[in-house]
Amino acid sequence: MKKALLIASAADHRWFAISRDPARPNHLIDTNEYVVTNGNDSILCDPGGSEVFPAVFAALSEVVDPRTVQRIFSSHQDPDVISSLGLWHDFNPQIKCHVSGLWSGFIPHFGGEDNTIVGIPDEGGTLLVGDAPLTIVPAHYLHSSGNFHLYDPACKLLFSGDIGAALFPDANAPLFVEDFDQHIRYAEGFHRRWMGSNTAKKRWVEQVRELDIELLCPQHGAIYRGADVKRFIDWFDALKVGLD
Amino acid sequence: MDPHKSGVSALQQSVLIHEEVKVVVVSCFEINLMGLNAIILAKKAGAHARGFGVISGELRSLSLALQAEMHRLGLLAQELLNSATTRLQAERRLARLSDAAAFSVEVAELLAPAMEKTRNKMVVFKGGSKFGECLDDAYQTCTFGLVLARSARIESAYSGELRTILAELSEEFAQKITTVLPRLDALRQITQNLA
Numbered sequence: 002m003k004k005a006l007l008i009a010s011a012a013d014h015r016w017f018a019i020s021r022d023p024a025r026p027n028h029l030i031d032t033n034e035y036v037v038t039n040g041n042d043s044i045l046c047d048p049g050g051s052e053v054f055p056a057v058f059a060a061l062s063e064v065v066d067p068r069t070v071q072r073i074f075s076s077h078q079d080p081d082v083i084s085s086l087g088l089w090h091d092f093n094p095q096i097k098c099h100v101s102g103l104w105s106g107f108i109p110h111f112g113g114e115d116n117t118i119v120g121i122p123d124e125g126g127t128l129l130v131g132d133a134p135l136t137i138v139p140a141h142y143l144h145s146s147g148n149f150h151l152y153d154p155a156c157k158l159l160f161s162g163d164i165g166a167a168l169f170p171d172a173n174a175p176l177f178v179e180d181f182d183q184h185i186r187y188a189e190g191f192h193r194r195w196m197g198s199n200t201a202k203k204r205w206v207e208q209v210r211e212l213d214i215e216l217l218c219p220q221h222g223a224i225y226r227g228a229d230v231k232r233f234i235d236w237f238d239a240l241k242v243g244l245d
Numbered sequence: 246m247d248p249h250k251s252g253v254s255a256l257q258q259s260v261l262i263h264e265e266v267k268v269v270v271v272s273c274f275e276i277n278l279m280g281l282n283a284i285i286l287a288k289k290a291g292a293h294a295r296g297f298g299v300i301s302g303e304l305r306s307l308s309l310a311l312q313a314e315m316h317r318l319g320l321l322a323q324e325l326l327n328s329a330t331t332r333l334q335a336e337r338r339l340a341r342l343s344d345a346a347a348f349s350v351e352v353a354e355l356l357a358p359a360m361e362k363t364r365n366k367m368v369v370f371k372g373g374s375k376f377g378e379c380l381d382d383a384y385q386t387c388t389f390g391l392v393l394a395r396s397a398r399i400e401s402a403y404s405g406e407l408r409t410i411l412a413e414l415s416e417e418f419a420q421k422i423t424t425v426l427p428r429l430d431a432l433r434q435i436t437q438n439l440a
Binding site: 059063 | 252253256257259260263264267323326327330333334337
């Protein structure tokens with residue numbers, strides 16, 4: 002079963018990472034899910050695929066009452082990100098899924114009703130968890146054409162979807178990056194192939210350099226913290242990706 | 246468990262169980278801390294309070310036993326969640342297949358094996374009776390805890406200078422254990438149709 006670990010807190014809200022499932026079948030890519038909670042209000046970020054739903058649901062239940070999850074933030078449309086939506090919706094039909102408006106007609110193929118999806122405009126916006134504002138940061142074409150990240154200024158945490166992802170050979174790898182140079186070898190191939198545009202990458206790098214980030218939390222692999230955040234952004238800035 | 250019970254209600258049941266279990270686990274932790282505090286106080290009170298110290302140690306062990314029973318319940322709730330998810334996925338597939346099968350007899354015949362396979366995946370949760378066993382154990386532990394709290398109350402009377410404080414502590418033990426009982430009742434209520 003996955004484990005939920007407290008990774009950040011500020012005032013009344015807390016972030017948990019749900020990760021590392023020793024029982025996960027090898028043919029499924031490993032994923033990290035994140036939940037931010039404030040009193041009776043919780044937002045689940047990239048809830049994962051339908052195959053990992055029981056592991057995510059059980060781990061989340063350890064730290065949060067799942068009935069407080071009223072919203073899902075989906076960075077993009079991939080099945081490992083959001084194909085569990087139908088199951089979450091079976092559990093609570095009131096749950097709203099915030100995702101790029103580009104995908105609002107596609108994602109309901111995973112489940113939900115006509116009022117399940119809240120389309121995010123291209124320029125992003127703000128989500129409140131309790132009374133704490135979270136900034137929706139555009140990350141289009143990285144890798145999806147409609148792609149967003151979520152920044153929490155109070156916790157200095159950026160949920161970065163597939164950016165920062167690393168594919169480890171070991172399912173029990175540490176949740177935090179411990180040795181950047183060793184770690185980044187597992188991220189390089191992924192970023193070169195999956196990130197399609199250097200222009201989009203430059204635009205994202207310029208944006209996030211303006212943010213005060215302590216934790217950069219990807220959907221796969223390990224979390225970058227402290228000095229490793231800037232190290233990663235510099236590395237990504239210098240990396241040639243995609244075809245252009 | 247009612248074989249016609251839907252995956253959704255089984256999933257919701259697993260949530261209710263889990264939430265009650267979390268409340269009891271917090272109480273276990275508090276009883277454990279109270280027991281530790283009581284042992285320290287009994288030591289301070291000296292030889293007169295040795296009996297009180299022994300009983301407090303037993304109450305700490307009891308809190309760990311109750312916590313272990315809650316852990317077992319948590320694992321059962323996890324099994325229920327797994328089977329509820331499998332059932333939900335099968336229900337979804339079956340609904341889509343049934344929609345497709347409604348188009349014509351030929352399509353229905355073509356899809357019949359897939360529908361049968363999906364129906365077979367609607368697993369029935371078989372661990373229902375274990376919830377009852379686990380709860381019986383938890384009730385017993387609490388009953389024993391209340392007896393211990395009463396013994397602690399008696400022992401406090403012979404505990405020298407600190408007897409008033411130790412009497413209050415024994416009362417707090419009893420109150421804390423008493424707060425667990427409605428949670429166990431709620432768990433019994435939630436799980437009764439699983440047996």
